[in-house]
Amino acid sequence: MSNDHESNKSQQQRRRFLCNATTGAGALIAGAALPRLVRAQNSAPAIITADKLRPQIPCGVMSGDIHKDKAIIWSRTDRPARMLVEYANNESFKNARSISGPLATPGTDYTARLDLSGLSAGQRTFYRVSFQDLQNPSARSGVVQGSLLLPGGTERDITFAFSGDEAGQGWGINEAFGGYRIYESMRRFQPDFFIHSGDQIYADGPIQAQVKLEDGSLWNNIVTPAKAKVAETLDDYRGNFAYNFLDANKRRFAAEVPFLVQWDDHEVRNNWYPGQQIGEAEKRYQQRDLNTLAANARRAMFEYNPYRIDQHDPERIYRMFSYGPLLEVFMLDERSYRGKNSANRQTSLDDDAVFLGKPQLQWLKQALLRSRSTWKVIASDMPISIVVPDLNPDVAKGTYEAWANGENGKPLGRELEIAEILKFIKQHNIKNIVWVTADVHYAAATYYTPEKAQFTDFKPFWEFVGGPLNAGTFGPNEVDQTFGPDVKYVSVPQGMKQNRPPTELLQFFGIAKIDAKTKTMTVSLHDIDGKNLYKVDIHPEA
Structure with missing residues (x-):
């Protein structure tokens, strides 16, 4: 395929992925503000967790300081919680990898960032972030999605x-x-x-x-x-x-x-x-x-x-x-x-x-x-x-x-x-x-x-x-x-x-x-x- 074709394909993926993942201009998945079913880690029957009892993600997600095989993924929640990141090189998250990330605590104003490494140079990485309540591990936030295009790989236009x-x-x-x-x-x-x-x-x-x-x-x-x-x-x-x-x-x-x-x-x-x-x-x-x-x-x-x-x-x-x-x-x-x-x-x-x-x-x-x-x-x-x-x-x-x-x-x-x-x-x-x-x-x-x-x-x-x-x-x-x-x-x-x-x-x-x-x-x-x-x-x- 030509470089232009690959670039257009990547742009179409990005638009479709973010359109499917967001509501309006925000970054929360549709329905995140509603009560939802959350399954506990011990596979017990699902329980309903009210939205106010689950961590929130008020600032969305952000990436930065990227290199050919790594990037910083950032987000913020509203209470002590653990950052969870799932990522893949495709928008359907097939064969996705999951990482249990850092804690968001009052000491960082509930912000958290993960240095995501081992990424594929020159490819678009799709990621989604959620937070797990430290006091109530069955309480999980909604999911916020993002993507980033890494440098490297086949030489292509840069904007x-x-x-x-x-x-x-x-x-x-x-x-x-x-x-x-x-x-x-x-x-x-x-x-x-x-x-x-x-x-x-x-x-x-x-x-x-x-x-x-x-x-x-x-x-x-x-x-x-x-x-x-x-x-x-x-x-x-x-x-x-x-x-x-x-x-x-x-x-x-x-x-x-x-x-x-x-x-x-x-x-x-x-x-x-x-x-x-x-x-x-x-x-x-x-x-x-x-x-x-x-x-x-x-x-x-x-x-x-x-x-x-x-x-x-x-x-x-x-x-x-x-x-x-x-x-x-x-x-x-x-x-x-x-x-x-x-x-x-x-x-x-x-x-x-x-x-x-x-x-x-x-x-x-x-x-x-x-x-x-x-x-x-x-x-x-x-x-x-x-x-x-x-x-x-x-x-x-x-x-x-x-x-x-x-x-x-x-x-x-x-x-x-x-x-x-x-x-x-x-x-x-x-x-x-x-x-x-x-x-x-x-x-x-x-x-x-x-x-x-x-x-x-x-x-x-x-x-x-x-x-x-x-x-x-x-x-x-x-x-x-x-x-x-x-x-x-x-x-x-x-x-x-x-x-x-x-x-x-x-x-x-x-x-x-x-x-x-x-x-x-x-x-x-x-x-x-x-x-x-x-x-x-x-x-x-x-």
Whole structure:
């Protein structure tokens, strides 16, 4: 069979499987909310267990951190219970395997994840998750189903989505609007995986029940206690992550598309950096130590995402994923090791100027050097040349949050790290680098060329910006000229009023597709309903 035929067959299986397995956009099997017959382990006669006595699965299922023969399967229940996973390489679950997974306990907010290994490279794996009550083993939850396509096997086209910025600026889940409907738009592209570029939550952004729009109509949010105030405690942060799973579109998407996740600032607090103390001008916080807040946020983020924990460095977020000879993805962490936000004009790469930090910088260089894939995608949670001022009320004016400092000259401050990476790539003739990012709440496509740059020791490359997924729309920002950015597309007009609501449909994501035959990468930018706004074919360097 042709690769196209196999791909179409896999897509048809995925659609049919999830349609049969779900009710609406949720992920519970039909009838799970009704009393059902559950047979005890000792094969005693079946007994009726009321729904309220059985574990529930409020957040659906999610997969992520996939490799050619393994993936993390994630879910959450509502009480102490054991995660049970059944999986197969066919939608009928013929010859399926079953695994008794980890316990979901209060210590993980009843989340659980299983590192499912021994899978078939290049094939679609179908899985279903249930939970068994620890106090009453005969009480079993309903079943939630999902699927994922593993990399490897016969070379085929690869498609992935990217975006970020979710539930920001008070724009939460509005069911009358369609909820996080951008997730359904992305799902229709049937990506192999999704890069969530950060700001998965807005821990510093409480959500009110109603927001009055400029035309006098009301935006109605689903609200929860955790979203009524800024997050400070571990339970506050957990509640922020749990909130997003109230959206049926996200649950449906997560059951079908693996997540590769990084963090940015709003997982903790706007524009935070290690060692920061929240100033007195910010009145909303009782806990003012950012290291304490970040520790709570990191733990909640690990609990609520399909992370594969590094056994040597359990707090490590940066990592790499291989999709065979066509693609490798390098996920960066631009929060954990950065120096404090400043004027960003240091003349040497000292402790205040670092962004990635020496260990991560060295890891990235060596990982790029070892890569034999055609394409190397660097997932950065912040854009390279878009200027992002730190406007928090407790910081000095002229302080910058991202790589760029707005000076348009030779590299200074954090720009020194980018210059070092770009120079290394050129020195070692590492080919076909593409950057994807979010953070600024609008979409953009930028081509970098040394002919237009103040720093010229690099190979040309592309950077694409997605987002927001469901948040206020901002921009466009000033663009620093140090690395010669040629901005090909911007999704919002100059002079636009800031913090535009999702009702204006200015929510954005990117889709990248690599053709297995020609090895061309086609990148397109889309609005909330999937409309194609910009598209470019990037041909690989021989």
